[in-house]
Amino acid sequence: MGNPLHFIQASDTSGLTALCTDQGALPGQYAALQAHLKALGLERWGTLWAEPVTGQSIPTGYASISWYTPLEGVGTPLSRLDADEAEQVRTELRRAREALAPHLDDSPGGAFLRKALFIPSADAVFVVNGRPVLVNWGLLPPGTDEATAPVLWGETSASAAPDGKPPLSSAGTAAFTASPLSDAAGSGSKDGNADQAAASATGIGAAGAATAATAVPTAGVARHGRWGLLAALLIGFMLGALLLLLLRSCAPQAPETPPPPPPPAPESPQDAARKAERDTLLREKAFWQGLLELTPCELRAFFAANGDKAPTAAPDGQEAMPAPPEHTLPQSPAPDGLPGLRLPPLPDANATAPTPSIDPAALTLPQRMERGTVLILAPVPGGAQQGTGFFINADHVLTNRHVVANAIDGMAIVTNTAMSGARRGKVVAVSDAPGYDFAVLRVALAAGDGVLPLPLCAAIGRTDKVSAWGFPALISEQDPAYLRLLQGDFTAVPEVTYTDGVVNAILQTEPRNIVHSAVVSQGNSGGPLVNGKGQAVGINTFIRLDVESNRQTQTALGSDAIMAFLREKGIAFTEEQ
Structure with missing residues (x-):
């Protein structure tokens, strides 16, 4: 942990x-x-x-x-x-x-x-x-x-x-193929005869020895002649065995016939019932997965057409869901559109508008966070990656690299309550070093967008009170404004979510990891961790889960690492003590 x-x-x-x-x-x-x-x-x-x-x-x-x-x-x-x-x-x-x-x-x-x-x-x-x-x-x-x-x-x-x-392994293979012929090759005949020693070294088995014994002539033959005849017979036997081996290696081998499989066990009524239930669940799963691939407009049309219809009977007597309409993604997206998620139109003149003058001291902490924290939706193949970010200057937003790493063409949707509509963001900088999970987007703002950059502060201590701000998916998916935004209503803005806690530990890693108790979840990635003054002391990046103890810890990367990254990329920000 x-x-x-x-x-x-x-x-x-x-x-x-x-x-x-x-x-x-x-x-x-x-x-x-x-x-x-x-x-x-x-x-x-x-x-x-x-x-x-x-x-x-x-x-x-x-x-x-x-x-x-x-x-x-x-x-x-x-x-x-x-x-x-x-x-x-x-x-x-x-x-x-x-x-x-x-x-x-x-x-x-x-x-x-x-x-x-x-x-x-x-x-x-x-x-x-x-x-x-x-x-x-x-x-x-x-x-x-x-x-x-x-x-x-x-x-x-x-x-x-x-x-x-x-x-x-190679060592195991060598041990498996080693032959025990060394002992036979090292032994000699009892009477010192060279021919007999050579015959012993070839590894002749019991059958060969018996054949050699039957080839011995009658007792009246001289000793030298007997051994010469025996050697000739042994050589002939070896040549015949070698020829037999060559013929067998050249002959086609009949394929081995595998044994027939055992007959299947008869299916019990309980097994049949479980199989039928499993088939029903698989059909329902396929049905709901098909609905997940539809756009909100297609979903409304589907339920309008099928909401008052009873399920039809499947061929096997089971109830079947109505088939969802076919849904295919366009082969090539339109210039202002992407599969599954459209980008908002660019502001007039495609230029960044100046931010209206806002006095942070006149705003409460929640009002400052609403203006400084943004929802990020990065179109990716097959859907969208949701995350959070926050303004670090008039038109640049900081987030985690993993939020926009797979964004198509490096583009994303950026919005919050201070904007008069959702805006386009373009990835302009990403971190390269391991552990430095940072990315910066330049946002094309329009006149009247009253966003507020958050100052950065590196000073943080254990037990300090902190709060996390962002757009966790668990809450956003219940927000009607979020659903309207996904349908293309770029004036709809989901509610920013707040949790508070304290700093549990500051790990002296590279970069520093701030472990805290302000609960975050999927969608909070890239959001600010702020102190009581509204200064960003870190960026929420990942969580750790411990199944055995049912505990979760939240980790943010410290603002000292953020500022070093922004200086390296030449991006302006405000530092406060």
Whole structure:
């Protein structure tokens, strides 16, 4: 729980399918995976899996996932390392494979662990400080058969066997193919005869010895002649055996016929009932997933047409839901539109308007936060990534890099109550260093937009009172204004959400991690953590969940790191003590 996390990469996972268990999609079960490894005594291999921070869910999986690791260092793809470094990492992977392979059985825990080892390609293997780390784990390309897909480890010459067990090492292979002929070759005949010693060294078996014995002539033949005849017979026997072996190797081998499968056990009434119930649930799941792919307008039309109709009977007598209308995304978006989410029109003259003069002292803290905090919707393939940001100067908004990492053309929707309508934002700067999860958008404001930049303050101490401001999805999705915004009403503004708490700890990491108790959730990423004066002391970035104790901690990156990033990029901001 205590180790800070370091950013590896943000992945566009909208084209991948998440493997699932009864508890849901694999990337959402990171805490359960770590608990399972701990129960097996394999917690040292927990860092093999990167920790995911998922974006907004879409029917086929996740729109995007940002991956983090507690390991210190820069994440580098295994394929970019030189041969010596790559071999060291593969050695570490082999050790992990040997430790995990005995636990990949048919039990629920074994199946769960095996699913967690699936990655869509070897490019998902990263290296952090010499240690392998898997991203995109538990994900496969659509249409991949899980039963036949290999468990990928980034090996170039070999991969795990289909049953999940590691292949033999080179040392094991050598030991398996070694022959016990050395003892025979080192022994000689009892009477010192060279021909007999040579015959012994060839490894002749009992049948060969018996044949040689029957070839001995009668007692009246001289000793030298007997041994010459015996040697000739032995040589002939060996040549015949060699010829027989060559003929057998050239002859086509008949394929082995597998034994017939055992007859299926008769299905009990209880099994039949469970199967029928499962089929019904699968049909209902497909129905609701189909509805999730519809736009709000299509949903209204569908329920208007089917809301007063009773379910029709399926061929097997089960009730069936009405089929949702077909829904396809345009092949190429219009200039001012994107699949699933339109961008607001640009202000007149496509220019940034000056911000009206506002005296912060005349405003309450909630009024300042409403003007300074913004909702961000970043169009991504198949949906939108939701997050939060806050103004740092008249027309620039700071947010987390993982909020806009997969935004189409680097564009996003930005809005708050101080604007007369939703505005377009363009990503103009992102952080490169591991752990520095920052991005800046330049917003095209219009006349009358009374936004208020928030000053930054690096001074923060443990037990200080703080508050978190943002647009968590759990609350926004219940807000009628949020739904109208998604339908294209760019004058609709969701309500900004406030939670308060105290600073629990300040971890001296790079950058500093501020652990606090102001509750945040998905959608709060990029929002400000502020002190009682309304100064931003950090940016809320990730949460940690502990399943065993049912606890959650929130972490913000400190404003000292934010200011260093903004200075490096040449972006103006206000610093206060």
